[in-house]
Amino acid sequence: MKKLAIGIDIGGINTAFGLVDENGDLYAESVISTKKYPLFEDYKTYVKDLCEALHTMAGSLSFEYELVGIGIGAPNANYHLGTIEQPANLWKFPASEANPDESRRIFHLAADIKEQFPGVEVLMTNDANAATIGEMVYGNAKGMKDFIMITLGTGLGSGFVANGEMIYGHDGFAGEFGHVIVERGGRECGCGRKGCLEAYVSATGIKRTAFDLMARMTEPSELRDIAFVDFDASMISTAAAKGDKVALEAFRFTGEMLGRALADIVTVTSPEAIFLFGGLAKAGKFIFEPTQWYMEENMLSVFKNKVKLLPSGIQGKNAAILGASALIWQNS
Amino acid sequence: MKKLAIGIDIGGINTAFGLVDENGDLYAESVISTKKYPLFEDYKTYVKDLCEALHTMAGSLSFEYELVGIGIGAPNANYHLGTIEQPANLWKFPASEANPDESRRIFHLAADIKEQFPGVEVLMTNDANAATIGEMVYGNAKGMKDFIMITLGTGLGSGFVANGEMIYGHDGFAGEFGHVIVERGGRECGCGRKGCLEAYVSATGIKRTAFDLMARMTEPSELRDIAFVDFDASMISTAAAKGDKVALEAFRFTGEMLGRALADIVTVTSPEAIFLFGGLAKAGKFIFEPTQWYMEENMLSVFKNKVKLLPSGIQGKNAAILGASALIWQNS
Numbered sequence: 001m002k003k004l005a006i007g008i009d010i011g012g013i014n015t016a017f018g019l020v021d022e023n024g025d026l027y028a029e030s031v032i033s034t035k036k037y038p039l040f041e042d043y044k045t046y047v048k049d050l051c052e053a054l055h056t057m058a059g060s061l062s063f064e065y066e067l068v069g070i071g072i073g074a075p076n077a078n079y080h081l082g083t084i085e086q087p088a089n090l091w092k093f094p095a096s097e098a099n100p101d102e103s104r105r106i107f108h109l110a111a112d113i114k115e116q117f118p119g120v121e122v123l124m125t126n127d128a129n130a131a132t133i134g135e136m137v138y139g140n141a142k143g144m145k146d147f148i149m150i151t152l153g154t155g156l157g158s159g160f161v162a163n164g165e166m167i168y169g170h171d172g173f174a175g176e177f178g179h180v181i182v183e184r185g186g187r188e189c190g191c192g193r194k195g196c197l198e199a200y201v202s203a204t205g206i207k208r209t210a211f212d213l214m215a216r217m218t219e220p221s222e223l224r225d226i227a228f229v230d231f232d233a234s235m236i237s238t239a240a241a242k243g244d245k246v247a248l249e250a251f252r253f254t255g256e257m258l259g260r261a262l263a264d265i266v267t268v269t270s271p272e273a274i275f276l277f278g279g280l281a282k283a284g285k286f287i288f289e290p291t292q293w294y295m296e297e298n299m300l301s302v303f304k305n306k307v308k309l310l311p312s313g314i315q316g317k318n319a320a321i322l323g324a325s326a327l328i329w330q331n332s
Numbered sequence: 333m334k335k336l337a338i339g340i341d342i343g344g345i346n347t348a349f350g351l352v353d354e355n356g357d358l359y360a361e362s363v364i365s366t367k368k369y370p371l372f373e374d375y376k377t378y379v380k381d382l383c384e385a386l387h388t389m390a391g392s393l394s395f396e397y398e399l400v401g402i403g404i405g406a407p408n409a410n411y412h413l414g415t416i417e418q419p420a421n422l423w424k425f426p427a428s429e430a431n432p433d434e435s436r437r438i439f440h441l442a443a444d445i446k447e448q449f450p451g452v453e454v455l456m457t458n459d460a461n462a463a464t465i466g467e468m469v470y471g472n473a474k475g476m477k478d479f480i481m482i483t484l485g486t487g488l489g490s491g492f493v494a495n496g497e498m499i500y501g502h503d504g505f506a507g508e509f510g511h512v513i514v515e516r517g518g519r520e521c522g523c524g525r526k527g528c529l530e531a532y533v534s535a536t537g538i539k540r541t542a543f544d545l546m547a548r549m550t551e552p553s554e555l556r557d558i559a560f561v562d563f564d565a566s567m568i569s570t571a572a573a574k575g576d577k578v579a580l581e582a583f584r585f586t587g588e589m590l591g592r593a594l595a596d597i598v599t600v601t602s603p604e605a606i607f608l609f610g611g612l613a614k615a616g617k618f619i620f621e622p623t624q625w626y627m628e629e630n631m632l633s634v635f636k637n638k639v640k641l642l643p644s645g646i647q648g649k650n651a652a653i654l655g656a657s658a659l660i661w662q663n664s
Contacts, residue, residue: 076634085634146502160600162499162506169494169602170478171638176599179632181592191632260513265600267508268492270501300511300523302408302417306503 002065006054007325009127010034010074012089015050018318019057019065020325024138026318030057034090043091043107051116069121070113071327073130073320078172082110082124088190123327127151127320129166129175131277131312132159133330134323139313140275147273148265149312150177150258152280152287155190156198156205160269166330178202182261200257203233203279210236210250221246237283251283255290262291263298266307277312277319284311334397338386339657341459342366342406344421347382350650351389352657356470358650362389366422375423375439383448401453402445403659405462405652412504414442414456420522455659459483459652461498461507463609463644464491465662466655471645472607479605480597481644482509482590484612484619487522488530488537492601510534514593532589535565535611542568542582553578569615583615587622594623595630598639609644609651616643 004027008017011034018029032053037046058067076087084090084107091107093100114122125133132149135141141149145164151157156178160167167174178198179191186195187208199205210223210231221244226235239247262274280287292309299307314322336359340349343366350361364385369378390399408419416422416439423439425432446454457465464481467473473481477496483489488510492499499506510530511523518527519540531537542555542563553576558567571579594606612619624641631639646654 146499146506158600162494162501163497165495165497167478167494167601170604171602171635173634174478174494174600174602176602176632176634179599180596181630184592193630193632260516264512267511268490268506268597268600269499270503270506270508272502298513298525300508300525302505302508303503 002063003068004065005068005325005328006058006070007321007323007327008050008054008070008072008074009130009320009324010072010084010090011127011320012075016321017054017057018321018325019061020322022137022329024134024314024322024326026321028057028060029318029321038092040091040093040105046091047109047112047116051113054113055116067117067120069123069328069331070117071130071324072109072113072122072124073127073324073327074109074124075126077109077124077126079123079125079129079166079168080172081108082122083108084124121328121331123331125166125168125327126157126173126175127323128157129159129168130323130327131157131314131319132161132175132323133166133326134314134319135275135277135312136161137326137329138322140310141273141313144272146269147271147275148177148262148269149275149277150262150281152202152276152278154203156202162269177261177265180261180265182257197257197261201254201261201280206236206250206254206280207231207233209253210246213246213249213253217246217249219245223247233280237286240283240286248286251286252290254280255287255292256294258287259291259294259296260298262295262309263300263303266295266303267300270303271307273308273310275310275312277315281311282315334395335400336397337400337657337660338390338402339653339655339659340382340386340402340404340406341462341652341656342404342422343459343652344407348653349386349389350653350657351393352654354469354661356466356646356654356658358653360389360392361650361653370424372423372425372437378423379441379444379448383445386445387448399449399452401455401660402449403462403656404441404445404454404456405459405656405659406441406456407459409441409456409458410504411455411457411461411498411500413440414454415440416456453660457498457500457659458489458505458507459655460489461491461500462655462659463489463646463651464493464507464655465498465658466646466651467607467609467644468493469658469661470654472642473605473645476604478601479603479607480509480594480601481607481609482594484534484608484610486535488534494601509593509597512593512597514589529589529593533586533593533612538568538582538586538612539563539565541585542578545578545581545585549578549581551577555579565612569618572615572618580618583618584622586612587619587624588626590619591623591626591628592630594627594641595632595635598627598635599632602635603639605640605642607642607644609647613643614647
């Protein structure tokens with residue numbers, strides 16, 4: 001009998017899910033709103049509605065199959081415990097609740113879903129780790145034992161694979177490469193510290209760089225017509241393609257920051273390849289060329305010209321669902 | 333029958349070796365000079381003399397045993413290939429040889445020793461990785477699946493264990509944490525780049541810091557009586573124990589540099605513990621207290637107050653031999 005896994009991608013706005021086979025082919029997909037359940041007390045209803053939608057999708061296929069597992073990618077997910085811990089944008093305390101005890105906001109999502117799917121394996125990790133496993137199972141990292149995945153979205157996520165296994169670390173939260181400090185006392189980061197890599201290298205980071213450059217440089221630029229609140233990182237790609245000097249410098253600087261950080265992390269894990277995934281990675285040569293150049297320029301000699309910098313092989317709108325389902329195939 | 337492994341520690345001056353059981357008990361030990369064989373063409377004689385000495389030691393026990401393997405810790409060792417590649421201080425080209433091709437200096441030591449010990453497993457890794465495996469097999473990391481070892485000698489070595497396995501990386505050279513850049517454009521490093529962690533955090537690094545501080549500070553200090561060439565890092569510990577302000581500041585600064593670097597690497601690998609090993613680690617609270625403080629001060633909140641900073645459990649004169657022999661026990 002055909003074997004299928006469910007992959008669930010939980011984002012701040014939507015929760016998308018699909019039925020996937022071991023080759024990464026998608027047999028059904030659906031979505032529910034995450035935003036509709038903003039508060040701490042909405043979590044139970046969210047789980048109930050999600051499980052109903054999963055059962056509906058699972059029952060929608062015209063052929064018989066075995067459901068072998070449910071893989072979930074979610075922010076702040078702890079792989080070891082199957083929990084989501086104090087997520088910045090999910091199931092918040094109501095504004096009225098003064099000094100809430102943040103440590104209460106630990107959601108046992110894997111167990112809560114398993115209750116509705118008895119006998120089915122449920123595994124959860126953060127979105128970047130899910131993308132990493134997706135790359136290993138379906139993408140360009142097939143057969144690689146040691147590689148790094150960098151996911152460039154609103155923030156910078158990462159996944160590290162060594163000896164053919166994901167590094168989850170002792171407490172299940174390894175891979176927070178976006179929060180390595182690259183500029184002591186630098187830009188404020190959402191984590192409350194300063195100078196983190198993701199404050200420079202991410203959609204938000206390159207936008208901040210563009211505004212910094214508009215202040216520093218005198219070159220005319222089409223980016224000067226757009227207010228901060230209306231500004232989207234993709235506008236920098238569009239401008240760079242037309243030769244806009246500010247946009248090109250924004251990419252060069254972003255590549256410099258990323259390339260330096262990658263040279264450092266290569267000395268520690270010695271990967272075969274580094275994959276760039278997500279919105280900013282779609283800027284192609286604008287981001288790949290400076291990143292590669294600064295990575296090699298800063299590389300310890302024993303690692304020079306050895307590490308491949310590659311685009312992800314699971315780009316596309318379903319990448320996050322595939323990545324989450326890959327959690328199941330990797331373990332089977 | 334009792335099972336024993338040989339552990340070999342190759343240093344620039346001496347090569348020490350011993351017969352070790354799986355509990356880390358030493359049954360015999362001996363040493364030959366490494367320095368006596370300085371040149372490229374001396375390597376073959378070195379291997380011959382080393383193997384003779386190993387056979388002599390192996391035959392010196394009064395009881396029968398099974399020799400299960402030979403583990404080697406050596407600078408620039410490649411675990412995957414069993415080679416020593418372009419070691420800075422071993423088997424150099426003679427000064428007369430103009431523009432020598434450095435890539436020729438790859439020594440197939442594991443295979444060359446195996447030829448003299450047919451049927452015996454021979455494994456080799458760098459000295460820091462050997463110490464790491466020693467910690468896991470005999471020391472304070474017993475039972476830990478995720479930890480980091482920092483070896484503080486002339487330089488800074490490191491070993492990373494994740495999911496219960498050493499991370500050797502794709503090319504066998506992972507774990508060069510001493511060459512993460514912590515100060516852009518900072519102190520010159522032996523690797524040819526600038527600002528590497530080991531230029532600040534190592535016996536050599538703290539010595540450089542002491543001289544920097546003697547220039548910056550006006551406080552009297554007993555360290556001011558010693559010329560650079562006569563200066564040894566242990567003098568800073570001695571002075572610090574007497575309350576010498578320059579010495580205390582040297583440790584505070586060293587701990588700051590190490591603590592910051594550790595906070596960064598914790599975000600990537602999420603270890604249960606970090607072990608400090610080697611000369612500088614023996615300075616005890618002078619190095620542990622500032623390192624711990626700055627590590628926590630710079631830690632991403634999800635990792636705060638979780639990671640143990642501990643002394644190695646295999647300190648002592650035979651630690652390197654034990655570490656090398658542990659390569660065999662870990663695999664058996």
